[in-house]
Amino acid sequence: xxxxxxxxxxxxxxxxxxxxxxxxxxxxxxxxxxxxxxxxxxxxxxxxxxxxxxxxxxxxxxxxxxxxxxxxxxxxxxxxxxxxxxxxxxxxxxxxxxxxxxxxxxxxxxxxxxxxxxxxxxxxxxxxxxxxxxxxxxxxxxxxxxxxxxxxxxxxxxxxxxxxxxxxxxxxxxxxxxxxxxxxxxxxxxxxxxxxxxxxxxxxxxxxxxxxxxxx
Amino acid sequence: xxxxxxxxxxxxxxxxxxxxxxxxxxxxxxxxxxxxxxxxxxxxxxxxxxxxxxxxxxxxxxxxxxxxxxxxxxxxxxxxxxxxxxxxxxxxxxxxxxxxxxxxxxxxxxxxxxxxxxxxxxxxxxxxxxxxxxxxxxxxxxxxxxxxxxxxxxxxxxxxxxxxxxxxxxxxxxxxxxxxxxxxxxxxxxxxxxxxxxxxxxxxxxxxxxxxxxxxxxxxxxxxxxxxxxxxxxxxxxxxxxxxxxxxxxxxxxxxxxxxxxxxxxxxxxxxxxxxxxxxxxxxxxxxxxxxxxxx
Amino acid sequence: xxxxxxxxxxxxxxxxxxxxxxxxxxxxxxxxxxxxxxxxxxxxxxxxxxxxxxxxxxxxxxxxxxxxxxxxxxxxxxxxxxxxxxxxxxxxxxxxxxxxxxxxxxxxxxxxxxxxxxxxxxxxxxxxxxxxxxxxxxxxxxxxxxxxxxxxxxxxxxxxxxxxxxxxxxxxxxxxxxxxxxxxxxxxxxxxxxxxxxxxxxxxxxxxxxxxxxxxxxxxxxxxxxxxxxxxxxxxxxxxxxxxxxxxxxx
Numbered sequence: 001x002x003x004x005x006x007x008x009x010x011x012x013x014x015x016x017x018x019x020x021x022x023x024x025x026x027x028x029x030x031x032x033x034x035x036x037x038x039x040x041x042x043x044x045x046x047x048x049x050x051x052x053x054x055x056x057x058x059x060x061x062x063x064x065x066x067x068x069x070x071x072x073x074x075x076x077x078x079x080x081x082x083x084x085x086x087x088x089x090x091x092x093x094x095x096x097x098x099x100x101x102x103x104x105x106x107x108x109x110x111x112x113x114x115x116x117x118x119x120x121x122x123x124x125x126x127x128x129x130x131x132x133x134x135x136x137x138x139x140x141x142x143x144x145x146x147x148x149x150x151x152x153x154x155x156x157x158x159x160x161x162x163x164x165x166x167x168x169x170x171x172x173x174x175x176x177x178x179x180x181x182x183x184x185x186x187x188x189x190x191x192x193x194x195x196x197x198x199x200x201x202x203x204x205x206x207x208x209x210x211x212x213x214x215x216x
Numbered sequence: 217x218x219x220x221x222x223x224x225x226x227x228x229x230x231x232x233x234x235x236x237x238x239x240x241x242x243x244x245x246x247x248x249x250x251x252x253x254x255x256x257x258x259x260x261x262x263x264x265x266x267x268x269x270x271x272x273x274x275x276x277x278x279x280x281x282x283x284x285x286x287x288x289x290x291x292x293x294x295x296x297x298x299x300x301x302x303x304x305x306x307x308x309x310x311x312x313x314x315x316x317x318x319x320x321x322x323x324x325x326x327x328x329x330x331x332x333x334x335x336x337x338x339x340x341x342x343x344x345x346x347x348x349x350x351x352x353x354x355x356x357x358x359x360x361x362x363x364x365x366x367x368x369x370x371x372x373x374x375x376x377x378x379x380x381x382x383x384x385x386x387x388x389x390x391x392x393x394x395x396x397x398x399x400x401x402x403x404x405x406x407x408x409x410x411x412x413x414x415x416x417x418x419x420x421x422x423x424x425x426x427x428x429x430x431x432x433x434x435x436x437x438x439x440x441x442x443x444x445x446x447x448x449x450x451x452x453x454x455x456x457x458x459x460x461x462x463x464x465x466x467x468x469x470x471x472x473x474x475x476x477x478x479x480x481x482x483x484x485x486x487x488x489x490x491x492x493x494x495x496x497x498x499x500x501x502x503x504x505x506x507x508x509x510x511x512x
Numbered sequence: 513x514x515x516x517x518x519x520x521x522x523x524x525x526x527x528x529x530x531x532x533x534x535x536x537x538x539x540x541x542x543x544x545x546x547x548x549x550x551x552x553x554x555x556x557x558x559x560x561x562x563x564x565x566x567x568x569x570x571x572x573x574x575x576x577x578x579x580x581x582x583x584x585x586x587x588x589x590x591x592x593x594x595x596x597x598x599x600x601x602x603x604x605x606x607x608x609x610x611x612x613x614x615x616x617x618x619x620x621x622x623x624x625x626x627x628x629x630x631x632x633x634x635x636x637x638x639x640x641x642x643x644x645x646x647x648x649x650x651x652x653x654x655x656x657x658x659x660x661x662x663x664x665x666x667x668x669x670x671x672x673x674x675x676x677x678x679x680x681x682x683x684x685x686x687x688x689x690x691x692x693x694x695x696x697x698x699x700x701x702x703x704x705x706x707x708x709x710x711x712x713x714x715x716x717x718x719x720x721x722x723x724x725x726x727x728x729x730x731x732x733x734x735x736x737x738x739x740x741x742x743x744x745x746x747x748x749x750x751x752x753x754x755x756x757x758x759x760x761x762x763x
Contacts, residue, residue, distance in 0.1 A: 122598025
């Protein structure tokens with residue numbers, strides 16, 4: 001395992017880069033996913049159609065293709081940002097579709113009467129969603145949402161191949177290809193880096209699951 | 217030098233650069249086949265005797281490196297590395313069709329030598345001490361050098377030092393490649409380096425303005441320059457020396473010396489090997505065979 | 513509530529038609545409810561009475577016709593509709609208390625979020641209302657900890673907290689165990705006595721006799737008969753009403 005110990009600083013750099021990709025994408029895909037889910041259940045038909053279009057597009061397109069369009073397509077249209085931005089953008093667009101569907105399934109699990117009662121009190125659509133439906137949906141949403149997000153954490157490895165570089169995955173490639181370390185130990189180190197992130201997230205999710213289960 | 221998950225499509229895209237470059241003039245006929253030694257005699261117990269006896273050799277090479285080792289549409293590998301392997305094999309009495317080429321991306325080159333899966337690796341394999349801890353090198357058979365490619369109208373970048381002077385400039389290379397490592401000392405900020413899986417993606421990003429420069433070995437860059445219709449140019453001198461060696465089992469001094477002698481004795485075949493492959497790119501000069509490094 | 517006390521009806525339904533697919537569930541309904549009037553809607557199941565009740569605050573959209581509440585036409589989706597709904601209290605068969613909120617929070621949610629009352633004011637009023645319906649002691653519990661009768665009384669308090677112009681009751685006792693029905697009906701009766709305008713869909717004939725000003729009998733998506741309770745129960749004019757009454761009175 002000297003491949004790991006000798007290059008600890010490279011691993012730490014890679015870990016931090018991956019972590020920042022993940023955190024930005026986490027915030028972005030949760031916010032966007034929630035908005036798309038809201039438009040999918042909204043009473044306005046064009047919004048519902050837009051939501052469906054969004055989900056259909058990004059859920060059924062491979063992540064790498066989405067990333068290609070972000071990293072090469074947008075600059076072609078004169079939209080120049082850092083590759084970090086494009087990478088996070090691609091991951092957010094892609095993941096938002098899955099977040100949306102997890103949230104929507106949670107919304108559908110809340111009895112219709114709850115929303116009817118909220119609406120009959122005069123709550124607006126967003127109040128109804130925010131005050132009554134989503135808090136109750138949370139309980140059923142947390143487990144599938146957790147799977148979606150952990151999948152996103154792992155998908156962040158793909159972003160490294162689109163100009164970002166320096167993330168955990170590319171650190172592995174640098175150590176094996178350019179510096180000549182043995183493949184297996186290097187990638188065991190890479191795996192450990194991702195496991196630190198995903199296992200921590202998994203533990204947090206379990207705490208959260210227990211919390212929302214009690215809140216009733 | 218290339219990273220590992222190269223897709224076929226992208227490979228073909230890069231390949232087309234070279235094929236287009238080739239279509240300019242001479243026939244695409246591969247180098248005149250080196251004369252296969254009739255009945256080579258080797259001291260019993262050496263690698264050479266073993267290979268000559270068995271009549272075949274397994275060679276690790278790149279399948280995705282234009283000009284050096286690239287799989288063509290028929291499934292054959294072509295390139296300078298491939299021709300070098302043929303020269304060595306011929307001296308062992310092994311004809312080209314008896315050579316088995318296996319794909320060895322950068323990351324696994326030491327592993328396949330250590331594991332005995334190949335008899336030698338000829339794969340744009342830069343000689344360095346880190347690698348020498350695990351394997352031995354014959355050669356070098358070629359001195360590559362890293363250079364910088366920019367858009368033709370860019371007067372700001374004149375070489376790698378320009379990158380340190382202006383931290384807003386970005387440079388692109390390939391994940392896990394030696395050039396990507398070697399450009400790092402010239403950067404003011406690690407964020408200046410953009411990494412992709414393919415040089416063609418770097419070239420795309422250069423043409424749409426996402427990056428300001430691309431860096432890798434000059435022969436690869438020359439391919440892009442000649443394909444770009446005057447949009448790209450090379451700037452500055454070569455700022456690294458990349459001696460390409462033939463990777464063999466650690467400590468096999470006899471085999472190492474045999475390879476060095478073979479290369480030295482086949483100067484003509486060597487020049488032809490270059491001119492029919494990597495040398496087809498406009499602006500690439502035919503190299504002299506470098507002085508061999510001592511075998512160990 | 514408003515200064516308008518002329519003879520105009522508070523709720524007016526004119527030419528209401530609604531289809532569920534091919535099923536014509538509401539057919540040319542005309543109905544007016546005056547201020548302070550208590551109207552009980554009865555009829556066999558599938559007669560459209562629940563659907564009718566739910567069209568009044570547009571939980572069900574109508575396909576044709578016009579509904580006005582206090583002279584204002586019922587708007588389509590949006591903020592306007594939400595504002596109008598806040599003036600129409602609704603009590604559901606299955607209570608529909610917000611499962612994740614305490615009893616007190618259930619009652620204060622509307623006043624705070626819709627009427628923009630302060631939390632303190634809303635809670636003070638909520639406790640008064642909960643005392644009035646007899647569940648003041650349960651204020652800090654969650655709905656699931658209450659009996660059905662208690663939950664339904666909370667639901668009534670929740671609706672009352674909005675100071676509605678009219679209250680809709682959609683089979684408020686149908687999901688209750690028999691021993692809990694009366695506690696809910698008692699609250700409703702006292703509301704009626706206090707002058708609340710009420711539209712009540714129910715099978716409770718006793719309540720209809722006791723509290724209603726008018727009984728509307730529906731069958732097959734139409735209003736078949738509309739009369740004072742005494743007249744309706746002792747001397748129904750239509751055969752269908754006679755048939756319906758004979759079935760439930762023998763029951």
